[in-house]
Amino acid sequence: xxxxxxxxxxxxxxxxxxxxxxxxxxxxxxxxxxxxxxxxxxxxxxxxxxxxxxxxxxxxxxxxxxxxxxxxxxxxxxxxxxxxxxxxxxxxxxxxxxxxxxxxxxxxxxxxxxxxxxxxxxxxxxxxxxxxxxxxxxxxxxxxxxxxxx
Numbered sequence: 001x002x003x004x005x006x007x008x009x010x011x012x013x014x015x016x017x018x019x020x021x022x023x024x025x026x027x028x029x030x031x032x033x034x035x036x037x038x039x040x041x042x043x044x045x046x047x048x049x050x051x052x053x054x055x056x057x058x059x060x061x062x063x064x065x066x067x068x069x070x071x072x073x074x075x076x077x078x079x080x081x082x083x084x085x086x087x088x089x090x091x092x093x094x095x096x097x098x099x100x101x102x103x104x105x106x107x108x109x110x111x112x113x114x115x116x117x118x119x120x121x122x123x124x125x126x127x128x129x130x131x132x133x134x135x136x137x138x139x140x141x142x143x144x145x146x147x148x149x150x
Contacts, residue, residue, distance in 0.1 A: 032076075043129060
């Protein structure tokens with residue numbers, strides 16, 4: 001059952017993003033999403049390494065240093081959608097909403113589904129991390145120094 005839930009969490013956000021994305025900004029959004037995925041997976045691995053949490057996935061939670069749908073799908077896709085939604089809106093307000101939603105809705109949902117197991121971690125500890133993830137991704141999405149390769 002967890003495997004199918006994980007497949008849904010991995011595929012569904014990308015399907016939604018493909019439908020809702022601003023097509024002329026696809027490259028910029030993917031850059032921000034990839035950046036977000038990279039830092040999320042790094043810190044997720046550190047959290048597992050230091051025994052702050054683990055993931056209850058087969059064959060054993062000892063083999064999983066990060067949850068693939070969380071790091072490669074849910075977090076980056078949510079970030080990309082927020083960046084393109086009301087682009088003139090306050091990135092700080094969006095970062096607050098992103099971190100509150102992630103910490104008080106998504107993490108408890110994963111815990112309830114027995115995917116995520118906080119060991120020495122309280123949900124609210126993640127607030128500054130998710131706030132910073134969003135702001136950094138927002139900054140990356142604004143990079144305007146690319147030159148044509150040809």
